[in-house]
Amino acid sequence: MKNSLFLAASLSMSCLMAAGLSQALAPASGAEDPFLWLEEIEGPRALAWARTENGKTLSALQSDPRYQRFYGEALHVLQAKDRIPYVSLGRRGLDNFWQDENQVRGVLRRTTLESYRTQSPRWETILDVDALADAEKKNWIYEGASCLPPQERLCLLHLSEGGKDAVFVREFDAVAKAFVSNGFELPEGKQQVTWVNSDTVLIARDWGEGTMTQAGYPFVVKELKRAQSLAEAHEVFRGEPTDVGATPFVLRDSEGTIHATGAVRSVSSFEHEYILFGSKPIKLNLPKKATIGGIASGRLLVTLNEDWKAPSGDTPFSAGSIISYDLAEWKQDPLRARPTLVFKPGPRQALSGFTATRNLLILTILDNVQSRAFVYKYHRGAWQATPIPLPENASVGLAAASHETDEAMFTVSSFLSPTMLWYFDAATERLETLRASPPRFDASRLVVEQFEAISRDGTRIPYFLLRSKSARFDGSTPTLLYGYGGFQTPLIPSYAGLTGRLWLEQGNAYVVANLRGGGEFGPQWHQTAQGATKQRTWDDFIAVAEDLIRRKITSPRSLGAVGGSQGGLLVGTAITQRPELFNAAILQVPLFDMVRFTKLGAGASWIGEYGDPTIPEQRKWLEAYSPYQRLVPGKTYPAPFILTSTKDDRVHPAHGRKAAARLAALGQPYLYYENTDGGHSAAANLIEQARRIALEYTYAFRRLVDE
Structure with missing residues (x-):
């Protein structure tokens, strides 16, 4: 190594670990796991260990002169006044949640469409989260709001302490700009709350012993009236403790009229049952891999993630399709109503997103990982599709839509082209650019290419390569x-603002792989790498790495792997199955111990993706790739950088903690950083996000550039 002796010394220090770590490495499973104490999120010993690790990592990376430059540039981009203020289209105007150097926690604000079209919109403050946190001496993180249609005056605000998935819920008056006195208020919990009317809500939450699933989600739904205590809430639905969870369900049209209420029972991560409330509950005869998507043009929309033929019809529908029912017919007899086709994907297509406006359905699709947008209108017994003439060869996303009009907004971007926000009025066919983010890096010397790698079973795996036009293929x-x-x-192309500025401008390359298990090509692309066949995802990633090396774009000494959450597990499998392919690895809030993942955080809710380690046959395939169990003596790993958050109540920080501890016990170099806030995003605000990004790119330069 050239110019990397300091990093090597810093990494080797991590191998010493904090006092108390065993030097003799026992098998990393079950009761013999020597690092189970790291699973105590707030355990004093675990927190002391994390603080020690943070100190070593920050000392190693923040002492590099590049760190401060990366941090400053990242913060400048993240807090830039000229970035696009994304909005929702509501009855009372355009709402935006904004964070910058002055509003660190953020401010919920509102403007008009007329003002938004100007260079400097006039914003009306609705809620100042910084001021609220200061006044209440709380570490509030704003997690969104649900406002009661159609007036949208009464809102249920979700506030997290530190960024956790568990939230406090408080009723807020968006006109008075104040919390409602003696309004609905729920203590902290993983909960779902839905308005029925101004005096009634449906709630799924922890109601006491025996009301939460193994995954840590509620399976009991109750109805709560205004002025009632939680103890007075009336139970309306009860699922099973073995479910992932249950959520309340209220079906409204664009005018706010309720057409059905009920509950959604999540049998697994991807399987659901819909139960309609009434004099006698009705379990809908939809397939388990189906989702009710709302109402458009007087028809009920349902998306299918499996092939299906309705009991009341002879027409088969393929996975990835949208079907619809006549709303009046469905309400009269939901079990015998006959569905018709709205959208069916082609061979390399997938549904990307859809939403209903007042009279229409707006839909975006992926076509070989490129986007297109359409307006769908139900006319004379059939759906008619009209393309929306947005820029081609770009990623198109639905940013906002109005339920009162047929207006919508789209984001349009690509890897090298800054994001634009487009406005579309389907009633007048008016299409215009509302906002455009300025360039954050010089893209003139860069090129994007799409290649395919051949995975172990012969499947062609597409990936995007971003590189300098003058790159040497050596x-x-x-x-x-x-x-x-x-x-x-x-994973679809999106503007690589910070990656371009901090990494690509320096002549480096960046690759995005479209692996099986994802949704680039619809449900089948996902389901072919699930459970017993999850190894296909890991094979695909390795195949892309090998293809990059075969094409001489890079080499093992210059290649690093990056991923977060499930992607962190992906990186963990890559460096334990093929460590010789990589010289760097960044694991963000990763899954890592797949033998115990169902006992950590919300892990049990992902059995549908990975399998159940309590079932011997499934435990066998999980053990075969679980990175924690595959960290073994005698192998050299590419000194990974592991990042997580104490407040992550989704993917437990013990996954990252134990990975670092096991590497230390093996005498292997690594870096570990645990943010105290941030939840599953590992950053609670833009300052923390800039710090994380700067740490990651400093590490990447040391491992891959300073060679």
């Missing part, structure tokens, strides 16, 4: 390979 280009590959979540 294996010398420092390259970061990013992937996810899970939960039917697609």
Whole structure:
């Protein structure tokens, strides 16, 4: 190594660990796991260990002169006044949640469409979260609001202490700009609350012993009236303790009229049952892998994630399709109503997103990981699709839509082109650019290419390569390979603002892999790498790494892997199955111990993605790839950088903690950083986000550039 002796020394210090770590490494499973004490999130010993690790990591990385430059540039971009203020289109105006150097926690504010079109919109403050946190001496993180249609005056605000998924819920008057005196107020918990009317809500939460699933989510739904205590709430639905959870369900049209209430029972991560309330509850005869998506053009919309033929019809529908029912017919007899097709994806297509406006359905699709948008209108017994003429060869996302009009907003971006916000009025066909983010880096010397790697079973795996036009194909280009590959979540091109500024402008390369398990090509692309076949995701990522090396874009000494959450597990499998392919690895809030994942955080809710370690056959395939169990003596790993958060109540920080502890016991170098706030995002505000980004790129430069 050239110029990296300091990093090597800093990493080797981490191998010494805090006092008390065993030097003799026992098998990392069950009761013999020597690091179970790190699973106590707020345990004094675990927190002391994390503080020690943070000190070593910050000393190693923040002493690098590049760190401060990266931090300053990242913060400048994140807090830039000229970034796009994304809005929702509501009855009372355009709402935006904004954070900057003055509003660190953020401010909820409102403007008009006319003002938003100007260079400097006039914003009306609705809620100042910084002021609220100061007044109440709380570490409040704003997690969103649910406002009662159609007036949208009464809102249920979700406030998290430190960024956890568990939230406090408080009723807020958006006109008076104040919390409602003696209004609805729920203590902290993982909970779902839905308005029925101004005096009634449906709630799924922890109601006491025996009301939470193994995954840590509620399975009991109750109705609460205004002025009632939680103890007085009336139970309306009870699922099973073995479920993932249950949530309340209220079906409204664009005018706010309720057409059904009920509960959604999540049998697994991807399987649901809908139960309608009434004089006699009705369990809908939809397939388990289906989701009710709302009402458009007087029809009930349902998305399918499996092939299905309705009991009341002869037409088969394929996975990835949208179907619809005549609302009046469905309400009269939901079990015998006949569905018709709205959208069916082609061979390399997938539904990306959809929303209903007052009269129409607006839909975006992925076509070979490129986006297109359409307006769908139900006319004379059939759905008619009209393309929206947005820029081609770009990623299109639904940013906002109005339920009162047929207006919508779209984000349009690509890896090298800054994001634009487009406004569309389907009634007048008016299409215009409302906002455009300025360039954050010089893209003139960069190029984007799409290649395919051949995975172990012969499947072609597409990936995007961002590189300098003058890159030498001699294996010398420092390259970061990013992937996810899970939960039917697609990775699509989006503006690489900070990556371009901190990494690409320096002549380095960046790769985004579209792995099986993701959603780039619809449900089947996901389901082919699930449970017993999850290894296919890991094989795909390794195949892309090998393809980059084969093409001499990079080499093992210049290649790093990056991923977060499921992507952190992906990186963990890569560096334990093929450590010789990588010289760096960044694991953000990762899953890592797949033998105990169901006992940590919300892990039991992901059995549908990975399998159940309590079932011997499934434990076998989990043990085969679980990175924690595959960290073994005699192998050299690429000195990973592991980041997590104490407040992450989704993916337990013990996954990252135990990975670091086991590496230390093996005498292997690593870096570990645990943010005390931030939840699953590992950053509660823009300052913390800039710090995380600066730490990651400082590490990447030391491992991949200083060679």
